[in-house]
Amino acid sequence: MTGFIECRNVGKTYESASGAVEALRGINLDCAPGEFVCLLGLSGCGKSTLLQIIAGLETASDGAVVIGGHELDGPSPLTSVVFQDHGLFPWMTVRKNVAFNMKAAGVKPVERAARTDELLEMTRLTAVADRYPHELSGGMRQRVGIARALTTRPKALLMDEPFGALDAQTRGHLQEELLRIWETQRTTVLFVTHGIDEAVFLADRIVVFSPRPGRISAVVEVDLPRPRDPESPGFMALSRSLRHKLVPDLQGAPLG
Amino acid sequence: MATSALESVAVPGIAAKRRQSVGASRFAPKRLLGLLPLVVVLVAWQIATLAEIYPPVLLPSPERVAMAFVVDYQDILFNAFASVTRVIIGVSIAFCVAVPAGLMIGRYRTLDMLSDWTIQIFRSVPPISLIPMALLFFGIGDKPAIVLIFLAALWPLLINTIFGVRGIERTLITVAKAARASEWLIFRDIILPAAMPAVFTGLRLGIGGGWLTVVTAEMIAVKSGLGYMILNAQLTFRSELIVAGIVIIGAIGLLADQGIRSLRAHVCRWQDGLTAAAE
Known part of the structure; x- marks a missing residue:
């Protein structure tokens, strides 16, 4: 079955003063209708850029995005964006x-x-x-x-680190609230975050990004029953394994 | 419910403070402080006339000026009305031209490139220096005065509107684009309200400039208005009417500025509590 949101070999290259910067390379991603997908990665890994492209706010340099069967050309009426700084x-x-x-x-x-x-x-x-x-x-x-x-x-909510600027307690409340809304509305959610616990708490599926150039390094299905308990062994084990998937990026990264 | 705690986190006090700052502060006793320098000037003036530092023909006493307001009130009212009408017409036309133009120039880079040098050149020309030309083109009458007021108000309004549009947070335009808002809606609901505080700054400067210009223009180009009245009073050696004219010019300037400020406070009330207030 094809997804409600499909990214086919999406790439993005920026022209900057110091030459071309490849922000995304070869992204293939399918989100099923009603699925909650988290895009997880460290800053600068292109996850927000991908969301901008899916929102129709940026154009892909390569490949195509298809939403609800239509190839994307500008913001789609089927999606809505929730912005990082609330906008x-x-x-x-x-x-x-x-x-x-x-x-x-x-x-x-x-x-x-x-x-x-x-x-x-x-x-x-x-x-x-x-x-x-x-x-x-x-x-x-x-x-x-x-x-x-x-x-x-909207058939899909595109959320760009929406809770990033909030304190931990408020973030927790809003995560629960978002799940409650999602369960009643059954929209697809594409949720960008750099928080491992946030991704594990929310997602049906976690797509892990790695930087330079931004690409998908792992896809993890989360089959923990909801409501999820961050203290449970299953939750902690999954968090730990995701942390290992993210950390190799750090070793290659230049200091500062 | 988990979220009930959130409701109470709503920042308390700000809303209350807002209502207070709009209503009460203007009438607070502190406001009367503004009268102090005026009282000092009045007392100094009174002393100067009592001591006869200058002959009464040059410097009339406060009482004589007060009397002029009684004796010549018809003259003063008529001329003040003429001046105010000209400024209202000139500034209104400038507003209708400058604000839409400024919104467009601020939004579109090409228009900015097109107009920037021209605006910078023309705004450097004092409207008063255009009086001779205005006289040649329009003769003596309302027209040259209104054209000069228009020019005096146009540039500050235009430049401030452009500046206001530039200051818009980029995200807000992105939000509107993501929602597939039309360009018209972006102008009306986002760019215009975001630029409004700067537009008001431009309006204050424009009215101030227009008011300065009208008095000067009336001394040369028109046969009515406060500028004309002052010049005429000089020719007939009525120094008390000159000073009365100056007082009324200042008073109307103050009133206009206060009026614009309260209008701004109302239109831009969403800014209360956002901008830094003086201690």
Whole structure:
């Protein structure tokens, strides 16, 4: 069976002042509908670049991305992006931020308002609907980002280290919340992270990247039952083996 | 539920502080501090006239100026109205031209390349130096004055709008693109509001420049307005009317600036608590 998101031999080369830099080489990746896939790697391994390409925000230098059977040419209506630094518009209230993607998609105002209320409810943001983003905590801001992404009923959520800037406790809460939403919505999730535990906690499948040039070095199925306990032996064993898969990168890396 | 703890993490106090800063602070007793330098000037003036440092023909006493406001109030009102109307018209036209142009120039690199040198050259020309030419082209009347005010307000509005667009966080444009927002929506919902604080800075400078220009232009190019009134008062040796004119020019300048500030505070209220406040 072919995946909902397919990357076929995707490569990306940047032209820089000091010559061409190969950020990605030969990426082949299939995500099944409803699958939760984590792209795991150290910084600079191209995992975020791949997500940008799948989001239609960057173009691949080689290969192609197919989403829902259509070859990608710019951002797809079937996907929504959740950004690393939440990307909320500071001049819009929470409600307007949540409604923005629908506005961009041409959804009628009445329908927009109803769907916004629904999503505010689902992400428990109703009480702060009329606040501005800077009046919220980091965790709440990212929930606004997630709510906004979900409004257009995307078939896939593309999440670029969405919880990277949060403290450990808030991150834990949001991970649970994300799984709860994912289980009810059954969207495909492509989740970029450098956190091994985060990947093991969330993913059905973990795709491990290694740098220079960015490429897939391992694919690991996670068959631990949910909800997963980070203290359980299975969880810890998997984390340890992933750490070994990531560490060889460090040995070859130049210092600093 | 695990997330209930999160709800309470919402930054407390900021919202409350915001409401307070918009409403209360303008009327706080501290605000009256602003009157202190004015009182000092008034007292110095009074002493200077009592001591007759200058003859009363040159430096009228505060009472005589106050009397001028009573005796000549019709004249003052009429001329003030003429000046204010010109500035409103000139600045409004400048606003309607500069803001859309600035948004476009700020957004598109080619337009920036195209216009940058021209803007830098023309904004260096003081509008007052264009009075002779304006007179040649438009004769005596409202037209040359309004054209000069337009030019005085255009450049600060344009440059600040461009500057405002440049300052937009890149991510926010990316967010809109990822959501497949149209270019029009990007302009209206992202670029314009993001540039709004800078547009207001441009508007303050533009109105200030327009106001300076109108008074000068009226001394030469028009037969009404506060500039004309002051010049005329000089010709008829009415020093108290000159000073009354200066006082009203300053007062209107202050009012206009305060008005723009409150408008900005309202339109850009999302900025409260984001920007650094003075201690």
